[in-house]
Amino acid sequence: MALFYDDDQSMLADSATQFMAEEGSIKKQLRHWRDRDCPDGFGHDLWKQFGEMGFTGILVSEEDGGLGMGNVEAGIVLEQIGRNLTPSPFLTSSVLAATAIGKGSNDLRGRYLPGLISGEHVFAVAIDEGAKHRPERIKTKAEKSGNGFKLNGQKDFVIHGASADMMIVAARTSGSDDDDDGITLFAVPKDASGLSQDAVRLVDSSVATHAKFDNVELDGDAVIGEVDGGRDVLNAMLHAGRVGAAAESVGVSAGSMDMTVDYLKQRKQFGKLIGEFQALQHRAAHLYSDVEIARAAVIKAQQLLDAEAESAELMVSVAKAKAGTTSNLSVREGVQMHGGIGMTDEYDIGLYMKRDRALSEFLGDANYHTERVAQLSGY
């Protein structure tokens, strides 16, 4: 397969680009909700429009009413989300949750997928237990109780947890905290008794929660996949989410770079456009090359994942690490090259810097994924 978009994908890219620039723009969405201190951090109307556009069901199979497309297509939407800093539950609901639910029972898919596809429902995923992404270690416990399970523990930084109709929780049903096996994934409804959430607003204006599970009772049909065998579903979900986050990072990098390059062509100092100074030209050109390389790594990882290739896991970590370091460079150069104005709230460049930080942390930062590259390569 060639490493660029085919005709159908290019069409999707055109419509996602136009839609996100018009409906998902920084002014209309991120600033709008932020300035109102919105407890969700995103707009539900926009999410319904995502549904009308068909974006919500990209990773849902056709039998389940979705579009049955792949990670390349989800990434096309995510890159535009990144470029416009569009707050939405796309990554958590349509990528992470959709990937997991797709591996669930008929009943589970029937219960949750229609609401996702229409944009009525929002889902969250609860994996991390602490400030860093460490899904190798899961302490939250689900004990057998009657026909179902009793869930106890805490999950941190559950993005959109407070707004979600259902959250997918990775819990331990057997073994010890560091075991690979013994994990089970559960679909926990918002109103489950014993579930409480503390919401915190993050630097990028998104809202996450610390979710506590205090003897939350779950039916057996809340299980996604196999009891004790949830690691495979968890991994599949994480791979899709990580490559998706990497695609969004490429959008953040490109959006911030384009803003900066535009600024270099407008701002005059010392009687010249600052874009004429070679010191800035070289840094901009270096940044461009990094963004192109990150984009290539992401497409490669998406294609390998869609082809279920063995090397997909390695390339997903390469993509997440590379996209993270690149968007970090892009926002740092962006603020610096804007000079003082880049420090103001009025200018959008700082918003890119905030989003980069949150996105880089999500599902493993560059260090985490660089370490994985070493391990998966055998050193």
Add this chain to the structure above:
Amino acid sequence: MSDLDQFRQETRDWLEANCPPEMRQPVRDEGDVYWGGRRAKFKSDAQKSWFEACAAKGYTVPAWPKEYGGAGLDGPQSKVLRQEMSRIGARPPLSSFGIWMLGPALLKFGTEEQKIHYLNEIAQGKIRWCQGYSEPGSGSDLVSMQTFGEDKGDHWVVNGQKIWTSYADEADWIFCLVRTDKANKYQGITFMLFDMESKGVSTKPILLISGNSPFCETFFDDVEVPKDQFVGEVNRGWDVAKYLLGHEREMISGADSGDRTSAIGAAMLRHTGELDTMLRADLAKFDVEALAYGAMGEKFLDEMKAGKGHPAQPNMMKYAGTELNKRRHELMMAAGGSRSLEWDSEETGGGKPSRGWLRTKANSIEGGTSEVMLNVVAKRILDLPGA
């Protein structure tokens, strides 16, 4: 089975039958590389039979049309052949500036007679070419070059000096930039081809910091060049030169090389037995970059073949690829420790690590420096002001 699957199967069978096991080992030193030319000798029977099989099949230049010595493969087929060769670790059958640089320029600018004649010679490894661009006063600012060809009716008389001419002392012919109109900077250069055995051509080696010397100063003293030995139009050689530089950069960037896409951390661990934590971290960071660049190389080639992508993209690839290659050699030196410092011991194959490391420092100079690449990206891709 699709046509492409069938082609893949045929290619596998053909490689199995024609690529000797010795030709599936990594290239260890210069002697393992076959450059062709009038004075060429094969290092082994395996090298000879591999080269001859490829030349007969058109696989020294697989994408060139059959009438010019190629195999006429289309983009997807070329990719399959590349993949299959890289899968078994097959060495390139022929290394040649004719293939990488002059060939593409002739394909675009040459007359039909020139194509039939020169391209077939290149494909068959008969003539070895060198590149006469740089002059002592004209490196990055190449267009300022002064070597002059005086019009004598049916021939030019060329005088001047070139520098950095790689392998000039082993090459048979040179493709050369010669000023034919002093009044016109850009439109006063002619792209000439001539025999290095012509009267008045002499070369002098330049020793590099790596202790090797495939580089030369080349002197032209009243060299007579027949009037029909030019490519493109007279005085419009700069167009040809620029086009060719694009291909040179693509080649130096190593976009095509398979081995750059596997992790070096694992290889270093096997080599040294253990890695200290800081080095391991550096290697892992490098591997992320190298694997990402590998994907970029693949994307770049796919887009070039499909006629997509920005025409200045080779400059970006050249910049990123050569900087990465320098970093790779820095890391290999660090991983090797004191052993890599040995300059001529048997264990190091005659100081291969250190000589190789030093040689890579030229990657970001030859074919246009990194700074010049960044200038081009800033101006032609990002459209920044102040040319």
